[in-house]
Amino acid sequence: MRQKLKGILGILIMLAALAATYLWVTKGQPALETETLLVAQTDIPKGTVIEDAGIYFKPEKIGMASAVQGALKPEQASYITGRTTEGFIPANGQVTQKSFSENSLILKENQFIFRLPPEWVYTIPSSIRRGDKISIYEIDSRIESRLSAGEEAETVLKGGYEAILETTVEYVKDGTNREVTDTNGSKRLDGTSQVSAIEIICTRKETQVLESSILAGKKLIVVYR
Structure with a gap:
């Protein structure tokens, strides 16, 4: 009887280990190896005024190895709004601050x-x-x-x-x-x-x-x- 219980426990432990491995591979590891960045929803021509960042860009999980240095994150979307693209941005392309003009077209209080x-x-x-x-x-x-x-x-x-x-x-x-x-x-x-x-x-x-x-x-x- 004890041997049978040990066998069942062994099988359960193996199943638990397999489940943990599966969750790590499918959920845990990708979460650690990716980050959420802003990418273009469609091709954006040079000189486009980004009146609303949400219309032109979307959050996307990007592998750490593929992430561009200085790529903008969703919480930085306010930086984009009101600025002009300095060059062509392809669909799903990542962007940095250098992708946009220095000056915003959003008026300040005294302008x-x-x-x-x-x-x-x-x-x-x-x-x-x-x-x-x-x-x-x-x-x-x-x-x-x-x-x-x-x-x-x-x-x-x-x-x-x-x-x-x-x-x-x-x-x-x-x-x-x-x-x-x-x-x-x-x-x-x-x-x-x-x-x-x-x-x-x-x-x-x-x-x-x-x-x-x-x-x-x-x-x-x-x-x-």
């Missing part, structure tokens, strides 16, 4: 959207797009008449070349107030229409800097980085 009047602008790139980081410089508004009058370009352009404002483009509009985007998805070779005006993120103090420049007889040169 607002300011439409830069076209008549203030001397020149602006036709390839400028939403989310671009821009620098604004000033130049004498009489530059063309001065050059036509025979002044040397070196004299006309003499002066400092420090930007009077650095900010982010919120919207790029054509003459019918439609957003100008790329026809080819990301390369800026062709736009959907001609850039007529841009709307930028500003504080009241920054708009006063621009207004003062115009009142001083200057025009603005806009460049993006």
Whole structure:
């Protein structure tokens, strides 16, 4: 009888060991060897503004060996919202902070959207797009008449070349107030229409800097980085 009980106990112990091994292999070990990271739900083109991280990204368990260094986790989704993708992100691709622009398009408490009047602008790139980081410089508004009058370009352009404002483009509009985007998805070779005006993120103090420049007889040169 005792021998029979020992045999039954031995079988039960073996079954318990097998069950424990199975649970470790299927549940425990993967949990220790994976981590939950954010991955793209679909292909995301370069220059996409992530207005809601939950629409573009999802949490996914990734093997430690496959995890990208610095990959963002679900609890870091708030960092993504409002930023622009710096490059193409494939479906199921992991992302890091470097995958997105430094500046968020989510306004801070003291910021607002300011439409830069076209008549203030001397020149602006036709390839400028939403989310671009821009620098604004000033130049004498009489530059063309001065050059036509025979002044040397070196004299006309003499002066400092420090930007009077650095900010982010919120919207790029054509003459019918439609957003100008790329026809080819990301390369800026062709736009959907001609850039007529841009709307930028500003504080009241920054708009006063621009207004003062115009009142001083200057025009603005806009460049993006």
